[in-house]
Amino acid sequence: MTMVKKDFYCYETHLHTSPVSKCAHATVRETLEAYARLGYDGVFITNHFLGGNILRDPSWSYEETVHFYFSDYEEGVRIGKSLGLAVFCGIELSYHGTDFLVYGLGKDWYLAHPEIESMKISSLLTFLAEAGALIIHAHPFREASYIDHIRLFPRHIHGIETYNACRTPFENGMAEMYAQYYGMPTFSGSDNHNAGMQKKFGGMQSDTPLRDEADFIGRYRRGELRLIRMELA
Numbered sequence: 001m002t003m004v005k006k007d008f009y010c011y012e013t014h015l016h017t018s019p020v021s022k023c024a025h026a027t028v029r030e031t032l033e034a035y036a037r038l039g040y041d042g043v044f045i046t047n048h049f050l051g052g053n054i055l056r057d058p059s060w061s062y063e064e065t066v067h068f069y070f071s072d073y074e075e076g077v078r079i080g081k082s083l084g085l086a087v088f089c090g091i092e093l094s095y096h097g098t099d100f101l102v103y104g105l106g107k108d109w110y111l112a113h114p115e116i117e118s119m120k121i122s123s124l125l126t127f128l129a130e131a132g133a134l135i136i137h138a139h140p141f142r143e144a145s146y147i148d149h150i151r152l153f154p155r156h157i158h159g160i161e162t163y164n165a166c167r168t169p170f171e172n173g174m175a176e177m178y179a180q181y182y183g184m185p186t187f188s189g190s191d192n193h194n195a196g197m198q199k200k201f202g203g204m205q206s207d208t209p210l211r212d213e214a215d216f217i218g219r220y221r222r223g224e225l226r227l228i229r230m231e232l233a
Contacts, residue, residue: 010228012043012203014189020047020072022055026195028075032085034196042086045073046101050117052094062114070107088213095121097147101136102128104213125156134217136187139164141174154182163188163229165200188227203228
């Protein structure tokens with residue numbers, strides 16, 4: 001099914017691809033082709049980063065791991081051009097099942113800062129924000145067997161993913177309450193690991209095409225983007 005195009009532009013903001021994310025079940029090409037069919041105008045590839053569910057060889061150095069991490073994104077840029085799909089960069093930062101979507105910092109920045117691997121999470125979030133990153137708390141009320149307890153960092157984030165297409169209405173509703181009571185901007189993403197096999201999708205919508213990650217961050221901070229909540233028949 002193809003989403004009806006109107007006078008707006010749709011972007012996936014929370015997306016995993018294989019092989020970088022171990023939990024992803026679709027290649028970069030399969031994923032981008034699915035989003036092109038759905039009528040999205042672009043995607044942010046936000047694979048699991050260092051310390052998360054990344055397919056990392058233990059023998060790799062920090063630099064080798066960062067180069068591998070960005071290989072899916074770089075492949076996506078090449079494939080996206082042939083599909084007419086904009087491909088942007090992001091990461092999903094993990095801390096014992098608590099996850100953050102981070103936008104605005106590229107491979108060169110991460111290569112220059114190997115010290116981030118040894119930072120405690122609150123210090124790392126502050127460091128990323130000071131470098132200009134946008135930090136979104138992803139699915140803050142997700143419950144799973146591998147998550148010991150829910151952690152919230154309201155003073156270290158810029159927004160809250162209140163619609164995650166893979167989470168339950170209860171979990172998303174709790175995230176909505178969290179955002180409301182803390183006066184935080186809301187956010188939407190699919191958390192897609194399966195390309196076109198997924199039936200619910202999220203993301204952010206804009207009136208004009210996004211130019212780059214900095215443009216995305218600026219529009220989000222100014223409240224110019226709208227949440228996507230889409231379910232296929």
